[in-house]
Amino acid sequence: MNKGNDDTSYAMNSTVQWEIISFGKTIIEEALLRLSSSTDIKSMGIADLGCSSGPNTLSVISEIMDVVRATCGHLGRPVPEFRLYLNDLYSNDFNYLFMSLPAFYKRLKEEKDIAVASHCFISGVPGSFYGRLFPTNTLHLVYFFSSLHWLSQVPVGLESYALEHLNKGKVYISKSSPQSVLNAYSMQFQADFSGFMKSSQELVPGGRMVLSFLGRNSIDPAAAEACYQWELLAKALMSLVKEGLIEEEKLDSFNTP
Incomplete structure (x- = not known):
């Protein structure tokens, strides 16, 4: 994927991928509702496998947090910590993603609340998802959008x-x-x-896994x-x-x- 955010970058040319993500939102919401309703989770591990480097990545994270917050509020439970792992190949433009985080955290504080922002921990995990990336029993939700069809x-x-x-x-x-x-x-x-x-x-x-890839x-x-x-x-x-x-x-x- 082309790096940065100029006219030919992936970040500026990923609207089709966002349409795919939008199509799968209800599936992620259902997975989160089942997770949040079935047990009182103190620290929720979530992984975006094949995250790439555009604005889509952080938008999905924000919406996931909204669903969990709403569900926990309805059940009268405290909102868990969010351990958010962004995965892609070593060559991915993680720098662009990380440079986007200050503005992302600022929006969390302004649009949601400071407590939620302080309980959101984002990290990059480079490597191939065709092998082990995380320790055993650490993730509650794993999702793929426009990545698993790549060999x-x-x-x-x-x-x-x-x-x-x-x-x-x-x-x-x-x-x-x-x-x-x-x-x-x-x-x-x-x-x-x-x-x-x-x-x-x-x-x-x-735990839940949401897979989205090309089919026929x-x-x-x-x-x-x-x-x-x-x-x-x-x-x-x-x-x-x-x-x-x-x-x-x-x-x-x-x-x-």
Whole structure:
């Protein structure tokens, strides 16, 4: 993701991701209501896995706090501490996120109350969510938005250094991709998702996990609903090859994870 907050940065170009988050708000609210109603939590551990670096991240945190505060108020319970963990790969622009925190805490004090702001502890946790990131039984809520469909790596056999390029002229699964490409993506997903599910021991008993990622209605892995944007990207790159701006060899060797 492009860093910073200029015109080409992820922070300034993540409105589609916000629409996805908005679609999943009711699911998060339901998870929080069940959590807050079932037990008196003193310190609530919440993790945003694949947080990236735009304004969406802190907006979700603010809304989560609102739901918990309202539920606790309705039940006559004290509002818990919020341990909020922001996770993404090591290359993520955590600096931009951390520089946004002073304004975020200021808004908490002004719009909510000082006590809530003083009980909100935010930290960054760099690393891949396809492996362990947190100690056992420390998280009450884990959520993903627009991140879990990314694999941990380009599938085995499709790397740029492979001796034979199996997916020439394409960057992902397409109608013209050989079966070996589909098999490679399928195997990589199964390996990654199995590894991810093993990390569920990081949740406390009764904890909640909200997953949101790209899917499709068709059994065809090359269906347009799943691959259309990648087909457009491949066509755009091929046009650059024809103009001599990109080497064809580089396009043939490139596949997205």
